[in-house]
Amino acid sequence: MGNFALGDWITVKDATSTEHMHCIGKSGCLTRRSFTDDTDRAWRVRFTDDSEQIIYESEMDLNDWTPTKAASKCGNDAVRRIVLISDLQMPLEHQRANRSVINFIHDYQPDEVINIGDITDYTSPSRWSAGRRAEYGMTVRQEADYTRRKHLDPLRQGYSGPYTLLGSNHGERPRKYLVERAPALYDDEAYREDKLLDLDDYGIAFEPLRYDFAPGWAAIHGHTQGISLSRHAGGTAINAARRLDRNVVMGHTHRAGIVNESTGSGASKTLTGVELGHLMDIRKAEYLGAARFANWQMSIGLFYVDGKNVTPHLIPVRSNGSFIAEGEYYS
Numbered sequence: 001m002g003n004f005a006l007g008d009w010i011t012v013k014d015a016t017s018t019e020h021m022h023c024i025g026k027s028g029c030l031t032r033r034s035f036t037d038d039t040d041r042a043w044r045v046r047f048t049d050d051s052e053q054i055i056y057e058s059e060m061d062l063n064d065w066t067p068t069k070a071a072s073k074c075g076n077d078a079v080r081r082i083v084l085i086s087d088l089q090m091p092l093e094h095q096r097a098n099r100s101v102i103n104f105i106h107d108y109q110p111d112e113v114i115n116i117g118d119i120t121d122y123t124s125p126s127r128w129s130a131g132r133r134a135e136y137g138m139t140v141r142q143e144a145d146y147t148r149r150k151h152l153d154p155l156r157q158g159y160s161g162p163y164t165l166l167g168s169n170h171g172e173r174p175r176k177y178l179v180e181r182a183p184a185l186y187d188d189e190a191y192r193e194d195k196l197l198d199l200d201d202y203g204i205a206f207e208p209l210r211y212d213f214a215p216g217w218a219a220i221h222g223h224t225q226g227i228s229l230s231r232h233a234g235g236t237a238i239n240a241a242r243r244l245d246r247n248v249v250m251g252h253t254h255r256a257g258i259v260n261e262s263t264g265s266g267a268s269k270t271l272t273g274v275e276l277g278h279l280m281d282i283r284k285a286e287y288l289g290a291a292r293f294a295n296w297q298m299s300i301g302l303f304y305v306d307g308k309n310v311t312p313h314l315i316p317v318r319s320n321g322s323f324i325a326e327g328e329y330y331s
C-alpha cells in the first residue's frame with residue numbers, strides 16, 4: 001500500500017458501517033475509536049483514498065486495533081515520536097496521571113520514552129526532613145521499590161522500547177545523605193539512583209547529566225548550577241538554552257511552557273526552551289504548606305523528530321490525571 005500525506009482522511013469500511021481515520025503525519029494515522037460492534041470484532045477493513053480507490057484491504061481483529069497498529073498500516077515511519085515525562089516524585093505521584101501516562105505509552109508505542117528525572121522523591125534523606133518525622137518515614141529502598149512496582153513494572157508490561165532516565169536532585173538525595181552524614185558507610189554501587197532502581201534489569205538507560213536525544217536538542221533535569229530560574233513557565237528552559245546554545249527540554253521547575261527566541265537576520269536562528277511540568281499529586285507535597293500554593297502545572301511532552309526538524313508539544317494533564325493526546329482520551 002502507498003503512504004499517506006499529512007492531513008489525509010482515510011475511510012475504513014465494513015458491510016454495515018463506515019469509520020474515518022485521520023493521518024497525523026508521515027508516520028501514520030489514528031483511529032477515532034468509535035467502533036461500537038463488540039460482538040464480532042473481526043472486521044473487513046478497507047483503506048480508500050479521496051477518490052474511493054482501494055489502497056489496502058484486509059481482515060482485521062479490532063481488539064488488536066490500536067493507533068500504533070494503524071500507524072504501521074499507514075506507511076513509512078520517518079517521524080520518530082518521543083514521549084517525555086518529568087517529576088513523578090513517587091510515592092508523591094498523581095496516581096491516576098501515572099496510570100494515564102502508562103496507558104498512553106502502551107497504546108501509542110512511541111519510538112522512545114525520556115524521563116527527565118525526579119522519578120522518586122526520596123523524602124527521608126532530604127535536607128528538609130532532617131531531624132523531623134519525615135526522616136523516619138519510608139526508607140530509600142522502600143521508595144525505590146514503590147517506583148519499580150507502580151511505574152517501571154506496569155510500564156514494561158506493555159512497552160519494551162527505549163526508555164532513558166536522567167539524573168536529578170531528588171535522585172541524588174540518597175547518595176548525598178550518606179556522603180554528608182555517614183561517609184564511612186558510603187557505597188557508590190548501592191546508593192546510585194540507577195542501582196537503587198535496578199535500571200539494567202528493566203533495560204532502562206541512565207544519563208546522569210544530559211541527554212542529546214535529537215539534532216540540536218539537549219534534555220537536562222535542570223537542577224545543576226548556572227541556570228537562572230524564572231517564575232514564568234518556559235523562562236528557565238530558554239535561559240538554559242541560551243547557556244548551552246542549543247534547544248533544551250527540562251523538568252525540575254514543575255512549570256509547563258514552551259518559549260522561543262529568534263535572533264539573526266530574518267530571524268535565522270531560533271532557540272526553543274521547553275519545561276515539561278510535573279506529575280505529582282500536589283496534595284501530597286507537604287512542604288508547600290497547608291494551602292499548597294504553587295505555580296506548577298501537570299503536563300507531559302510529545303516530540304516529533306523528522307530528520308533535523310524537531311516539533312515539541314506539551315500535553316496538559318487535567319487535575320483528575322486524564323489528558324488527550326493525538327485526539328485520544330487517556331485516563
Ligand SMILES: [Fe+2]
Pocket residue numbers: 087089118252253254
Ligand atoms: Fe521535581
Ligand SMILES: [Fe+2]
Pocket residue numbers: 118168169170221223251252253
Ligand atoms: Fe528537580
